Amino acid sequence: MTNLHGKKGFFARLRRPSAKYSVATLLLVGVVLGVLFWGGFNTALEATNTEAFCISCHEMRDNVYPEYKETIHYSNRTGVRATCPDCHVPKNWTYKMIRKVQASKELWGKLVGTIDTREKFEAKRLELARHEWQRMKASDSRECRNCHSLASMNSDAQKQRARKQHATALEDSMTCIDCHKGIAHHKPQGMTDEDEE
Amino acid sequence: MKKTLLSGAVGAALVLMTSLAQGAAPADWNSVQATEITLFYPGTSAVEWITKGTEHGGARALKKGETCMDCHSEEVANMGQLIASGKKLEPSPIAGKAPSIKVKVQAAHDDEALYLRFSWTQPPASGGAKMDADNPVKIAYMLEAGGKVELAEPGGCWGACHGDARTMPGAADGKTKYVKGGSLADGVFYDLNQWRSGENKAYDGHIATERVMQGGQALVSAQGKLDGDTWTVEFTRKLAGGTGDVLLEPGKVYNFGVAIHDDNSAGRYHHVSLGYHLGIDAAPDITAARQ
Numbered sequence: 278m279t280n281l282h283g284k285k286g287f288f289a290r291l292r293r294p295s296a297k298y299s300v301a302t303l304l305l306v307g308v309v310l311g312v313l314f315w316g317g318f319n320t321a322l323e324a325t326n327t328e329a330f331c332i333s334c335h336e337m338r339d340n341v342y343p344e345y346k347e348t349i350h351y352s353n354r355t356g357v358r359a360t361c362p363d364c365h366v367p368k369n370w371t372y373k374m375i376r377k378v379q380a381s382k383e384l385w386g387k388l389v390g391t392i393d394t395r396e397k398f399e400a401k402r403l404e405l406a407r408h409e410w411q412r413m414k415a416s417d418s419r420e421c422r423n424c425h426s427l428a429s430m431n432s433d434a435q436k437q438r439a440r441k442q443h444a445t446a447l448e449d450s451m452t453c454i455d456c457h458k459g460i461a462h463h464k465p466q467g468m469t470d471e472d473e474e
Numbered sequence: 475m476k477k478t479l480l481s482g483a484v485g486a487a488l489v490l491m492t493s494l495a496q497g498a499a500p501a502d503w504n505s506v507q508a509t510e511i512t513l514f515y516p517g518t519s520a521v522e523w524i525t526k527g528t529e530h531g532g533a534r535a536l537k538k539g540e541t542c543m544d545c546h547s548e549e550v551a552n553m554g555q556l557i558a559s560g561k562k563l564e565p566s567p568i569a570g571k572a573p574s575i576k577v578k579v580q581a582a583h584d585d586e587a588l589y590l591r592f593s594w595t596q597p598p599a600s601g602g603a604k605m606d607a608d609n610p611v612k613i614a615y616m617l618e619a620g621g622k623v624e625l626a627e628p629g630g631c632w633g634a635c636h637g638d639a640r641t642m643p644g645a646a647d648g649k650t651k652y653v654k655g656g657s658l659a660d661g662v663f664y665d666l667n668q669w670r671s672g673e674n675k676a677y678d679g680h681i682a683t684e685r686v687m688q689g690g691q692a693l694v695s696a697q698g699k700l701d702g703d704t705w706t707v708e709f710t711r712k713l714a715g716g717t718g719d720v721l722l723e724p725g726k727v728y729n730f731g732v733a734i735h736d737d738n739s740a741g742r743y744h745h746v747s748l749g750y751h752l753g754i755d756a757a758p759d760i761t762a763a764r765q
Contacts, residue, residue: 436548437546438545441540441545442531442532442545445535456534470527473527
């Protein structure tokens, strides 16, 4: 087909004004396609943002997931549960997308089997944990603070030790992850004093 | 006759002077204020563990100057339960080991001596092996002056408790408690007094570069008895002694810790207090008031 300017091809067709469809039809089709695309993208994205997706890989299911099941974030008297993405994926869209792009590296790890045995996982656990601690530290433990905050804690209901430590944390502008490493998974072997700074 | 009377009077005066010089324990201990402290089973929680942030969440608080009591005073018995049961810090738990012991501490002093009285209910025997067959019970207290021993101020006896001391996992049998930078000359030591029930004997020693169970000159006597299921042990200790003895002065406060070896135990298998502070006419945790 030859266009008005005598040029051919797919892109030329896209650039050519429609002589057949009304602007309203084109807009409607555009909106519908946009909604379908956006909805599909978000649905796919959210499908990766579930505990079921996380533990569909044996690396997570066999290593960190059983440890998390022993903790208060999995089982508690009030029935509130924080699942994998609640702690490990930001809620804010921009930060979530950045995290998802970073996480695409994990696909490569999956393909080449970086942590596909217990031994390999344990050998890499400290490095992986440090990455996550650094991410949480940099965001002032943003994902913890989706549910918790020092300001809203009732210190009278806390044990003496927690009361004291939280008062210190407030004084020193500390963040949750400074003290709460290992709150949902076992602490790695080989941690150094720098890991507790 | 005159001579007999005279010698009798001189003798009586001498006895009176001696007893005055040595002082005397309170005639009625019931009138002396009692402080109840809880001793707990500490397992392998040596100073190296206490100060390691990756193991002990309170290491950071300790560095900031908080004391063990600041965070743990309300949960001492629970800590003993966790450790004695082997859930934490005890690789070889002893079945039936008492998790904690509540001890009533009373203190008084006069111009010459400090009087300390400890009483507690004997916990049930574990039925385990007798580590010290001669002594069903031993009780000791340690005093430290001026906070020269690292951790003595916030942590009582923990400044002397190390992971490489005997009965700790993998430690040599000959290695005793010791203090970092221990020096009698520089005052970097704990003064240690102990009473052993089987031997019925008092020991006056110290801990500097190693634990020494003799050589002190302050301890006058220690007597203990088991009445029913209640132990009562009284120490009389001169305010001033010699090398390896902490000099006690009115108005001053001393770092103070108590340990009981119950159930024929030895080494680390004891019950210990967190770090307390004993004041001579001063009122920190435990006060020895002038009588």
